[in-house]
Amino acid sequence: MKEFFLGLFLCAVIANPVVNPVVAPVYSVNPNDGAFEIALTFDDGCDDGEQVDALFNILDKYNAAATFFLIGEWAEQNPELVKKIAARGGEIASHAYTHKQLNFMSPEKIKEELTKSVSVLEKLTNQKITLFRSPYGEYKDKVLKSANELNLTSIKWNIDSYDWQSRSAHSIYSSIKKEITNGDIILMHLNGKNTLKALELLLKDLSAKNYKFLTVGDLISRGSINYKFECS
Numbered sequence: 001m002k003e004f005f006l007g008l009f010l011c012a013v014i015a016n017p018v019v020n021p022v023v024a025p026v027y028s029v030n031p032n033d034g035a036f037e038i039a040l041t042f043d044d045g046c047d048d049g050e051q052v053d054a055l056f057n058i059l060d061k062y063n064a065a066a067t068f069f070l071i072g073e074w075a076e077q078n079p080e081l082v083k084k085i086a087a088r089g090g091e092i093a094s095h096a097y098t099h100k101q102l103n104f105m106s107p108e109k110i111k112e113e114l115t116k117s118v119s120v121l122e123k124l125t126n127q128k129i130t131l132f133r134s135p136y137g138e139y140k141d142k143v144l145k146s147a148n149e150l151n152l153t154s155i156k157w158n159i160d161s162y163d164w165q166s167r168s169a170h171s172i173y174s175s176i177k178k179e180i181t182n183g184d185i186i187l188m189h190l191n192g193k194n195t196l197k198a199l200e201l202l203l204k205d206l207s208a209k210n211y212k213f214l215t216v217g218d219l220i221s222r223g224s225i226n227y228k229f230e231c232s
């Protein structure tokens with residue numbers, strides 16, 4: 001029973017910056033000067049170039065940067081969309097190769113997933129890929145260690161938009177808005193049905209409150225990082 005409560009405690013606590021990143025993914029950041037800075041992230045992929053353009057038109061309107069965790073296999077099948085995301089200023093990051101659950105794979109297979117995705121994305125974008133988000137945000141130790149050995153920083157999120165569910169734009173926007181603080185990393189999806197409308201509402205609101213929208217790479221260089229132990 002004692003171990004159970006200890007486990008609960010370890011699962012719940014957000015670790016301080018001295019936690020070894022090999023055993024915990026990045027959840028959010030404490031910007032040094034308390035600046036209102038957050039990172040918008042978009043996962044997976046989509047099959048619609050117009051959706052990508054529309055997304056960047058909204059980002060550009062509010063001078064917002066964003067990070068895209070792309071599936072390697074999807075990237076291989078949609079090279080023009082990947083190039084478009086990079087050309088319009090998106091920070092490109094790995095979301096593994098097949099989007100299968102890495103927690104159930106061997107370390108060798110996990111590394112193959114990561115290496116293949118990084119290779120595809122680097123070839124298409126000429127960007128050095130340094131950030132990784134595991135499909136479904138699952139981070140057993142072997143996933144974190146594999147990423148670390150490949151010099152990839154594992155990124156989670158501290159606000160989930162649940163934009164993959166059938167929710168209205170207003171519902172997505174208001175649930176994010178309710179939780180938002182500086183240093184947050186927000187999870188959204190490239191192919192979310194109401195994601196763009198929610199994004200527009202969010203950026204309009206937060207811009208008026210002087211928030212700045214950085215890539216994850218820039219945000220994690222702006223202050224101490226909040227890691228969190230995983231209990232999967």
Ligand SMILES: [Zn+2]
Pocket residue numbers: 043044095099135136
């Ligand atoms: Zn995903």
